[in-house]
Amino acid sequence: MAAALARLWGRLGWRGLALLTTGVSWISYGASLTIQPRYGTVRGISVLLDLMCMAAWGWLWITAGAISLAYALVRPGRDLLGVAAAMGPPLLWSLAYALGAMAGTSPTAWGAIAPWASHALLIAIVAYLTRPRLIVPRVVGDGAQ
Incomplete structure (x- = not known):
């Protein structure tokens, strides 16, 4: 069991x-x-509800979550779609709340x-700190002077 957990x-x-x-x-x-x-939530992101209904936004979150899950076991560097799916919805929500606050649709947005x-x-931050390191050989000299 310990070996399986270590491999995972x-x-x-x-x-x-x-x-x-x-x-x-x-x-x-x-x-x-x-x-x-x-x-x-409906009041805070009301600026987005002109684009799609709340159920459609919910499915967008579900889809992004499924993509994030699917890329969880993929090697770093090949999982950028998963990282983007993890970051996209909260950035969109943050922007929607900012626009809602500026528009005055929700006083607490x-x-x-x-x-x-x-x-x-x-x-x-996690994606940056765990990114694959590129190993580039150091060229000491090419023989030309």
Whole structure:
């Protein structure tokens, strides 16, 4: 059992764990938006509701979560679509709340901007810190003087 967990962790790592937990979170959040959206969320992102209904936005979150999950076990450097799927929805929500606050559709929308943006930033930090290192051989001399 310990060997299997070690192999799984060797394949997953911190980057994969971030994509895995984000994927599960986005699927859960998207399902809640699709089934029973909260009133504050509807008011806060009202600028997006002219583009699609709330159920469609919920499916966007679910799809992004599924993509994040699918890329959790992919090697770093080949998982950029998963990283983008993990970062996209919270950045979009942060922008929607910012626009909602500026438009005055929700007096408390400003309070949701930083929390959503911070999740995307944390994913970017994990992706940066766990990126594959390029090993370039150092050329000492090419023989020409």
